[in-house]
Amino acid sequence: MIKKPEVKAAASVHDSAVKAAKIAFEKKATDIVILDMRGLTSLTDYFIICTAEADAHSKAIVDEIEMKMIPEEKPWHIEGYQNQKWILMDYVDFVVHVFTRETRDYYNIERLWADAPIEKIEPADE
Secondary structure, three states: OOOOOOOOOHHHHHHHHHHHHHHHHHOOOEEEEEEEEEEEEEOOOOOEEEEOHHHHHHHHHHHHHHHHHHHOOOOOOEEEOOOOEEEEEEEEEEEEEEEEHHHHHHHHHHHHOOOEEEEEOOHHHH
């Protein structure tokens, strides 16, 4: 039997999404944004999108997020970890996308979800 994740309050979900984004920032990810997907899709509430400088950097960012989010959050699924060009961490209520620069430019998911409100994570947000 598959255990469904528990439903969380909206503020709690946003706090978790911001925490994941800030962990990525600490690991030197760049161009970090949080897209508010509520009202646009039933898939998730937030997308966190960030850029890694190289394949190994992608893995390091994902490993750090996974380690520092526990015990509050544990990813339901991680996709692309072997490829390292686009690693997706599905936390159900939010999804972390870690791209290499070329892959992010190619897929441009911010453009695909252009109607989503965007929150940028920058050094001043620490």
